[in-house]
Amino acid sequence: MGNYLDYFLMTWVSPKLMFLVAIGTFCGIYVGAIPGLSVTMAVSILISFTFSWDINPALALMAGIYMGGVYGGSRSAILLNIPGAPAAIATSFDGYPLAKIGEAGNAIGLATVASVIGGFIGIIILALAAPIISEYSLLFAPRDYFLLAVMGILLVGSLSGESLAKGVFSGALGVLLSMVGMDSFTGQGRFTFGSVYLMSGIHYVAIMIGLFGISEALVQIHDIAVEPIKQQVNKIIPSWRLLFKHLPLIIKSGFIGVWIGALPGTGGDIAALLSYGHARRSVKKPTRPFGQGAYEGIIAPETANNAAIGGAYIPMLTLGIPGDAVTAVLIGALFIHGLKPGPMLMIETPHLFWFTVGNLLLADIFLLIFGLSGIKIFTKLVEVRKGLLLPTIIIISVVGTYAINNSISDVYWMLGFGIFGYVLKMYGFQVGPVILGVILGPLMEDNYRRAMLDVHNNIFGFFFQLVRNPLTLVLTLSIVVMIFGQAQLWTRIKTKVKRKQE
C-alpha cells in the first residue's frame, strides 16, 4: 500500500512533473477550445516530440493535455456556439443561449466545476475498478482479446460517423495499414511490394499526425474567411447553492460518463450526448427550458465528458484496448517507450498505473485553477486568425513527424495520409476508426492467430470456442447485437437529442 502511495504521489512531489501536468492542462484547455485543434491531434503530435523523454514526464504532459482538452471544447461551445471538440457538442445546446443572454461567465464557471467533479468521479472509479479488472483480465483467452478489438472497431465505427459501413471501412483500412511490413510471427514481408524500406512498416505516428493534423488543417481552409467573434466575460465562479442543488445530476452524469468512456471505442462525445439526453428526461423543473439556457444542459454533458476520461483509461491500462481515440494514441505512446498496455502492465510496471491516477487527479485540480482564471487572455487567444494558426500547426506536424526517426520519408507518408484523410472526411468517413484500426490491428491479428492455433486451424472449432465460454459468449453476442441492432447509433442519438432540443 505504501508503495502505491509513493507511486501515486510521484508527480505531486516532483516540481518538474507537476509543472508538466500544469502546462499540459493549460495548453490542453486552449487546444480544446480552438475549433479545429483537437486533443487527439495534440497528443499525436506530442508523442513524436516526447519520444526522447523518459516515460514519466511524457505521460504527465499527456494526462494534462487530455484532461484540459476535453474540458476546453466547452468554452468555444459556450462563447462561439462552435464546439471546440466533439465532446462539447451537447454543451453548445444550452451554453450558447446562456452566452446570448449575457451569462457566458456563469456558463463557463458551471462547465468548469462540473468538468472537475466529473473528472474526479472518473479518476476514483479508475482507481477502484482497474486493479480488479486487471486481475480478472488475466483469465481472458486470445479469442476474447480478438473479440474485444473487433468490438472496439465496430463501436467506434457505428458511433463516429454517418454510417456503420463507412466506420467499419475506416477501421479495416487502419488494420490493413498496421499489417504493412514484416509479419511478427513468421518474418514474412506483407504488402511491401519488394521494398526493403516498407519491411519496417509505416510508422503509426506519421499516420496519426497526417490524419489528425494535416487533414484537419485542410478542412479548416474551407472556413478561413470566418472572422472570430469577440466576447465579453466577467464573473465566472458559480455559487455553492447552485452546485449543491445540482449535485445529484452531477453524480448521475459522472457515472454515465465513466460507463460510456470505459466501453472500448466510445469516448466523451457519446457520453456527453447520452448524459444530456438523460438530463432532459430526468430533470422535471430545469432552471430554464432545455435549449434556452438551462444550467442542467451544461452540467450534465460537461460532467460526463470529463468523467469519461477516467473510464477510457480503464480498458486501456487493464486490457490494452483503447477507450477512445486519445487513449488509442496514448497506447501508441506506451509502445514507443517499450511498454505493452494490457493485463501484464499492472504486474510488470505497477508504478505506471498509480502514477497515471496521480497525474490525472493533479490535472483535475489544475483544471479547476486554470478553468476559473485567465478568462480574458483566453478570449484573446480564441480570436487568433486561422490564417496564422493553420500554417503553424502544419510546421509543428512536420517537425513532429520528422522527429520520430529523423527521416524525411515519414514526412512524405504524413503528407499522403493527410491529403487522403482530408478526402475521406469530405466524403463522410471518420478518421478516428482508422487510428483505432492501426493501434488495434496487431493485437487483433496476433490474438486471432493464437486462437486459431489453439483449435488447430479448425474453423468450426474456432466458432465453437466463441460460444462455449460464458465470457466469450457475452462478447460474441455483443458483437452480433452491434452489427444487427446498433447500426447508425451515433446518428440516432444525435438526431434524437436534436429533435428533443427543437
Place this chain on the structure above:
Amino acid sequence: MEDQLKRRPGEKIFIWFLLAFGIFALTQAFRIPHLENLSSSGAFPIFICSILILTSIRILWKNRNRYTSFRLREELRLGQRFVFPGKVLIYTLILVLYIFSLAPLHFFASCYLFLVGSFIFLKGTSIKRSFFIGAGMLVTIYLFFQYIFKVILW
C-alpha cells in the same frame, strides 16, 4: 437516414476508387506465401481486405439512389470543385511544394518560405507583418523543439 444526407459530388467515384483499392489489396494478400491454413501470414489480410471490399459495395448499394447520375467527366469536375475548391487546391499545392522542398532547401529556408507564403495567401496578417511574424514564429519553434523536446532539426 442516409438518404437525408447531403449529396456529395464525386462520392460515387471515390467509393469506386476505394473498392478498386480493396480488390488490389486482396490480390496482394493472396500473393503472401504459405497460405496453407487459417493462421498463416496471409489469412488475416485476406479477411480484412474482404471487409474493405464488402463495406465499399455496401456503401455503393445503400447510396445508389442518393448519388448523382452525371457523366464521368462532369462528376469528376464537380467532385474536384467540391473537395478541392480554388483556395483548398492552391493551398494543398503549396503544402506539397513545401514538403518536397524540405530536403533540398533544409528546415529554415523551406519553413520560412512556407510560413510567409501561407500567412499572405490565407490573409492571416498583412504582407509586411508576415515576414516578421514568420521569422519570429520560426525562431520560437526552433528554440522550443531544439532545446525542450531535443528534436534535431535538419
